[in-house]
Amino acid sequence: MVKKYFRIWVQLAVMSFKIQTGHVVASGGYLLGKLVRIAFFLLFLASIFKHTQALAGYRMEEVALFFLTFNVIDIIAQLFFRGIYGIRALVREGDFDYFLIQPVQILFRVAFNTVDFLDVVTVIPVLGVTAYVMTRIPHALSLTSLLIYSVLCINGMLIALAIHIAVAALAVWTQELDNTIWIYRDVMTLGRFPVDIYSTVVRQVLIYVVPVAVMVSFPVKGFLHQLKPSDWLLACLMSTSSLALALYFWKEATRHYTSVSS
Amino acid sequence: MEGISSFRKYWFIYWLYWQEGLQQRASFLMERFRSLVVLLSFYSLWSALLAQKGSFANYDRPQMMTYVLGSSILRSLVFASRTSEIAGDINHGRLSAYLLKPVNYFTYTFSRDLSEKSINLFSSIIEVAILSWVFGIHFQWPTHVSSWCFFLASLAFAVTLYFLLCFIVGCWGFWTAESGGPRFLLELFLEFSAGAFFPLDILPLSIQTALKTLPSPYLIFFPMRIFLERAPMTEIVQGFRVQFFWIIGLAVLARWFWVRGVDMYGAEGS
Amino acid sequence: MTSPVIVVDHLSKTFQVAHKAPGLRGALSGLFSREYRAVEAVRAISFEVQEGELVGFLGPNGAGKTTTLKMLSGLLHPTSGQATVLGHVPWKRERSFQKRFTMVMGQRTQLWWDLPAWDSFLLNKEIFEIPEASFHRTVDELSTLLEIQDLLDVPVKKLSLGQRMKAELACSLLHEPSVLLLDEPTIGLDVVMQKKVREFILDYQKRRKATILLTSHNMEDIAELCSRVMLINHGQLLFDGALTEIQKQFGQGSLSEAMRAAFLAPRS
Numbered sequence: 001m002v003k004k005y006f007r008i009w010v011q012l013a014v015m016s017f018k019i020q021t022g023h024v025v026a027s028g029g030y031l032l033g034k035l036v037r038i039a040f041f042l043l044f045l046a047s048i049f050k051h052t053q054a055l056a057g058y059r060m061e062e063v064a065l066f067f068l069t070f071n072v073i074d075i076i077a078q079l080f081f082r083g084i085y086g087i088r089a090l091v092r093e094g095d096f097d098y099f100l101i102q103p104v105q106i107l108f109r110v111a112f113n114t115v116d117f118l119d120v121v122t123v124i125p126v127l128g129v130t131a132y133v134m135t136r137i138p139h140a141l142s143l144t145s146l147l148i149y150s151v152l153c154i155n156g157m158l159i160a161l162a163i164h165i166a167v168a169a170l171a172v173w174t175q176e177l178d179n180t181i182w183i184y185r186d187v188m189t190l191g192r193f194p195v196d197i198y199s200t201v202v203r204q205v206l207i208y209v210v211p212v213a214v215m216v217s218f219p220v221k222g223f224l225h226q227l228k229p230s231d232w233l234l235a236c237l238m239s240t241s242s243l244a245l246a247l248y249f250w251k252e253a254t255r256h257y258t259s260v261s262s
Numbered sequence: 263m264e265g266i267s268s269f270r271k272y273w274f275i276y277w278l279y280w281q282e283g284l285q286q287r288a289s290f291l292m293e294r295f296r297s298l299v300v301l302l303s304f305y306s307l308w309s310a311l312l313a314q315k316g317s318f319a320n321y322d323r324p325q326m327m328t329y330v331l332g333s334s335i336l337r338s339l340v341f342a343s344r345t346s347e348i349a350g351d352i353n354h355g356r357l358s359a360y361l362l363k364p365v366n367y368f369t370y371t372f373s374r375d376l377s378e379k380s381i382n383l384f385s386s387i388i389e390v391a392i393l394s395w396v397f398g399i400h401f402q403w404p405t406h407v408s409s410w411c412f413f414l415a416s417l418a419f420a421v422t423l424y425f426l427l428c429f430i431v432g433c434w435g436f437w438t439a440e441s442g443g444p445r446f447l448l449e450l451f452l453e454f455s456a457g458a459f460f461p462l463d464i465l466p467l468s469i470q471t472a473l474k475t476l477p478s479p480y481l482i483f484f485p486m487r488i489f490l491e492r493a494p495m496t497e498i499v500q501g502f503r504v505q506f507f508w509i510i511g512l513a514v515l516a517r518w519f520w521v522r523g524v525d526m527y528g529a530e531g532s
Numbered sequence: 533m534t535s536p537v538i539v540v541d542h543l544s545k546t547f548q549v550a551h552k553a554p555g556l557r558g559a560l561s562g563l564f565s566r567e568y569r570a571v572e573a574v575r576a577i578s579f580e581v582q583e584g585e586l587v588g589f590l591g592p593n594g595a596g597k598t599t600t601l602k603m604l605s606g607l608l609h610p611t612s613g614q615a616t617v618l619g620h621v622p623w624k625r626e627r628s629f630q631k632r633f634t635m636v637m638g639q640r641t642q643l644w645w646d647l648p649a650w651d652s653f654l655l656n657k658e659i660f661e662i663p664e665a666s667f668h669r670t671v672d673e674l675s676t677l678l679e680i681q682d683l684l685d686v687p688v689k690k691l692s693l694g695q696r697m698k699a700e701l702a703c704s705l706l707h708e709p710s711v712l713l714l715d716e717p718t719i720g721l722d723v724v725m726q727k728k729v730r731e732f733i734l735d736y737q738k739r740r741k742a743t744i745l746l747t748s749h750n751m752e753d754i755a756e757l758c759s760r761v762m763l764i765n766h767g768q769l770l771f772d773g774a775l776t777e778i779q780k781q782f783g784q785g786s787l788s789e790a791m792r793a794a795f796l797a798p799r800s
Contacts, residue, residue, distance in 0.1 A: 018651070029442070033450045044454075051318055052314065052318070054314075093640075100607050183292055183299075192303070202302065
């Protein structure tokens with residue numbers, strides 16, 4: 001079974017790759033755009049720190065790490081779940097129907113229908129800059145902190161997966177929701193800054209409702225040795241429960257699916 | 263008589279797209295939610311930065327908050343656009359329908375855009391009003407009537423400027439089916455360099471000077487400076503000159519692209 | 533007597549369709565609440581299909597043909613009623629069932645637009661777990677029959693509608709299904725191409741003894757292919773039997789006049 005899915009994934013990846021290389025100008029634009037956006041934001045952060053020493057108690061390098069971690073999680077999540085962004089188009093154009101009648105897990109098919117190689121290209125320099133920034137926080141840098149960071153990043157990606165699945169379920173359920181995934185993306189952008197800058201209410205929302213704080217801030221706080229044991233418990237709870245919930249919604253959505261009439 | 267029926271035509275187009283916009287109610291509401299979230303993040307950021315000293319880079323709290331909220335409203339006015347559909351119209355052969363009808367495509371897309379902007383402007387104002395009330399933000403209003411006049415004028419020019427830029431990018435659809443990528447790049451660049459999320463004068467001077475050679479600071483930053491009455495008369499005059507220069511230049515370029523594009527246009531089947 | 537391949541028993545499907553009030557008030561109130569009205573697409577349809585039969589569903593647009601087919605493919609859950617295809621309940625979407633049937637939807641394609649059909653074939657090979665040898669054999673066979681051998685490495689967007697349809701048919705049959713659900717397979721095709729597609733379907737059915745359900749609002753499709761016809765309108769089955777019987781049941785005159793009479797007859 002694993003072999004079957006692996007082979008399907010490979011074929012999908014090959015096909016996506018062929019399409020992307022066939023559209024070099026558009027792909028190039030998007031790639032450059034992503035990198036430019038990150039560079040601009042780092043410039044913005046650097047400019048801010050010309051006028052101040054700290055933001056919510058964090059130094060410039062630490063704030064940069066929050067931002068870069070946000071990008072790492074975001075880009076890797078997109079790398080794996082890119083197909084979900086196209087689900088509304090699939091539903092509207094009726095391609096989704098084919099997914100439903102073919103003997104493959106629908107979610108798998110939806111998620112991997114497009115594999116964006118641009119994300120692979122983007123993630124490398126971002127990881128590079130992240131590593132560099134980490135070296136600029138020597139008092140926190142250690143093998144343990146790196147391990148903590150990685151584990152919590154993976155945990156964050158599981159939550160991201162859950163969110164993507166929930167969004168896909170919503171798109172399948174009501175075929176009108178144009179922007180659900182972008183809601184998630186925009187709420188995610190709240191994670192670009194350390195969540196401590198937000199009011200208590202917002203922070204609670206970012207922990208318990210859309211757990212951006214757990215996804216993005218926790219890995220950095222873990223790296224900086226600022227997490228309590230209860231935070232670890234919370235992180236695990238978040239990822240398992242959100243995944244379970246999301247998969248349940250997805251099942252319900254496919255059951256209710258009304259295909260677009262011809 | 264001609265003029266009136268022409269106006270009615272474009273008014274109707276405006277009306278249709280307004281209706282269409284409202285019909286997509288879920289997506290409309292979510293779009294507004296989006297902009298609220300973005301507003302929240304920047305409000306929180308600046309609050310945190312201002313909390314330390316009460317001022318930041320020569321902006322006191324009322325000024326900075328006015329900038330954040332004001333630029334949010336301006337964003338919805340200047341950047342809300344459906345010009346991204348131009349390339350689609352061209353590449354999918356829909357342009358043929360418009361070329362055959364007694365409708366000027368340029369004016370048509372402009373009406374379509376205005377309709378989009380109105381909806382967004384209206385709701386953006388409501389969002390900002392709610393946010394100000396919830397967070398107790400003191401808006402800094404212009405004290406002189408002249409400031410209002412200059413502000414509104416600069417806005418009108420900014421809207422035109424952005425529209426022209428996007429129209430030109432849309433025209434690239436005549437030559438390539440891939441104008442999506444470059445468009446994305448352009449919009450990204452514009453959003454950063456227009457001062458759409460933060461006042462450009464916090465950036466290093468060298469960068470500010472470089473940006474001033476482009477039309478982008480005049481989309482949001484310049485009107486906001488007028489609004490905050492931080493721009494001396496000389497700067498206002500110079501700003502208008504630059505806006506005007508870009509509008510003329512881009513209009514010429516737009517027409518050039520359009521004429522050559524339509525000539526080349528071969529309707530693609532579906 | 534072998535058991536029928538397709539069994540449908542009082543199958544019904546009702547859709548909830550949003551209703552938009554006109555004008556500004558309607559648009560604004562639409563932001564807050566929506567009115568829905570029920571549309572009965574399929575009303576208590578019952579029939580059986582034996583192995584190797586080629587059955588046609590004929591009816592105007594909106595008659596319920598496509599909806600019925602979608603329920604039999606597992607795309608839609610019925611509102612009430614039962615059905616089994618090859619012994620499986622379609623909307624349970626069991627893998628073993630999905631490997632044994634195929635659905636072709638006219639004017640839609642599962643082929644990837646920007647790439648040659650061959651890539652989509654390879655994808656289906658993996659999805660349906662078709663062994664290498666049989667895959668190549670089937671591709672050769674189908675592409676020869678459909679005369680598309682030279683078109684397999686041309687990007688799908690560059691193919692004409694007829695060529696696309698042929699490639700689509702080939703792609704749908706790679707896993708050698710025993711049940712074919714064809715929804716308006718000749719729609720949009722020119723007369724020559726329609727004939728070619730019909731010939732192919734007939735040929736395929738003879739070779740493979742496949743059970744085929746075909747919907748169309750094109751009389752020729754039905755007349756040339758189907759010995760058995762089901763007339764459907766307003767979600768109801770009006771007639772199920774041989775084409776020649778329609779005239780007897782619905783009055784004299786030509787076949788098309790009889791059909792018209794059938795469709796215009798008041799609903800019960």
